[in-house]
Amino acid sequence: MSRTVRFTKGHGTRNDFVLLDDRDGEFALTAAMAAALADRRSGIGGDGVIRIAPTSSAREDEVRAQADDAAWFMDYRNADGSVAEMCGNGVRVFALYLRREGLAPAEGFGVATRGGVKRVRFGGDDTVIVDMGSWRYEDESEAADGMDALVHVDGHQPFSALRLDLGNPHTVVAVPPSVDLDELDLTTAPQVNPNPVAGTNVEFVKPLGRGHIRMRVHERGVGETESCGTGICAAAIATHLWAGDLDGHEPWIVDVPGGRLQVRLLPDNHVELSGPAVLVADGTVQI
Numbered sequence: 001m002s003r004t005v006r007f008t009k010g011h012g013t014r015n016d017f018v019l020l021d022d023r024d025g026e027f028a029l030t031a032a033m034a035a036a037l038a039d040r041r042s043g044i045g046g047d048g049v050i051r052i053a054p055t056s057s058a059r060e061d062e063v064r065a066q067a068d069d070a071a072w073f074m075d076y077r078n079a080d081g082s083v084a085e086m087c088g089n090g091v092r093v094f095a096l097y098l099r100r101e102g103l104a105p106a107e108g109f110g111v112a113t114r115g116g117v118k119r120v121r122f123g124g125d126d127t128v129i130v131d132m133g134s135w136r137y138e139d140e141s142e143a144a145d146g147m148d149a150l151v152h153v154d155g156h157q158p159f160s161a162l163r164l165d166l167g168n169p170h171t172v173v174a175v176p177p178s179v180d181l182d183e184l185d186l187t188t189a190p191q192v193n194p195n196p197v198a199g200t201n202v203e204f205v206k207p208l209g210r211g212h213i214r215m216r217v218h219e220r221g222v223g224e225t226e227s228c229g230t231g232i233c234a235a236a237i238a239t240h241l242w243a244g245d246l247d248g249h250e251p252w253i254v255d256v257p258g259g260r261l262q263v264r265l266l267p268d269n270h271v272e273l274s275g276p277a278v279l280v281a282d283g284t285v286q287i
């Protein structure tokens, strides 16, 4: 059965999403539906597709359990249709949509995700600030010297990297001074060792100055994107760990091809992401 659904196209530093308004919790976002909508030629186009649904209507028990803290669930799928636990840019666009529609308090609120409840608030000029929760090492025992993986990109010696969990998996590469970040071929997925069973997002980082880095990212389930909020947080955390104590130099500034975001490292391993979100267009689509 096909149905007509309201959609909004939005982006956060050019990491773009198709938002589907399912405020009554009436349909499921399938892999095929997400991939078709995200297709840039035959669909609407996006790095991901987000269904906006009441948390109480979620199929997953762990998500429904968040309903007391977060009325709305960000049901996220990558452009290839795969499910992701969390999306740092997506949650900011999602929050802006809820505010515009009057579905959530303008002063801030919790958003339910597969990676737990994320608290959002608004700055000026459609800046959305999100407490991404607490990060952890993928494997703390392996990460003693700040590196616990190797990443292979065509034409280069393997790069050392650190695996971090921001709700979703990340592998952050410290790009050596001899390698030009812009020259890396990210048209195919970098090979990561140890091989991550559930896949990983891979961030390539260069320092620009104290508390300031530049990053490119290859997203799991998408390919190279112009920005990735969880990846930006992972990159700032990894660089902070590699650099040692940089107290007094927060927030971190992270430049990506799609723009600039800020990251604050908070107590209890919490990390806060802040940057612009934009709602571009509204329409309806048959699904």
Ligand SMILES: N[C@@H](CCC[C@H](N)C(=O)O)C(=O)O
Binding pocket: 015, 047, 048, 078, 083, 084, 085, 086, 087, 088, 089, 090, 168, 169, 201, 219, 220, 221, 222, 227, 228, 229, 230, 231
């Ligand atoms: N673009 C997102 C991350 C989206 C999910 C990711 N591709 C995954 O599969 O984990 C962000 O802004 O964080």
